[in-house]
Amino acid sequence: MQMNVILYTRTGCHLCDEANNTLLAHGLRATEVDIDADESLREKFNTCVPVVEIDGKVRFRGRVDPVLLKRLLHNRTEAK
Secondary structure (H helix, E strand, O other), X not given: OOOOEEEEEOOOOHHHHHHHHHHHHOOOOOEEEEHHXXXXXXXXXXXXXXXXXXXXXXXXXXXXXXXXXXXXXXXXXXXX
16 A cells, blocks of 8 residues: 655755655655745744654654664555
8 A cells, every 4th residue: 555655844954864764765756845945844943853644643753763664564564
């Protein structure tokens, strides 16, 4: 089952690049959204990018913990 993954990011954010690489390493392709292009997103996420939203729920802020991501993916496949 396909997961809807959104990575809220901004230009020049090295943590955002790391987050995207971690997602890719776990087989997830995120839709990247630049928070600076939308004032409401900038206000909401300004100091905590990257933010990873999976299936409509914010799962990570600042850094993507690979152990927690792996657990989340495992639990999701177990629930099927």
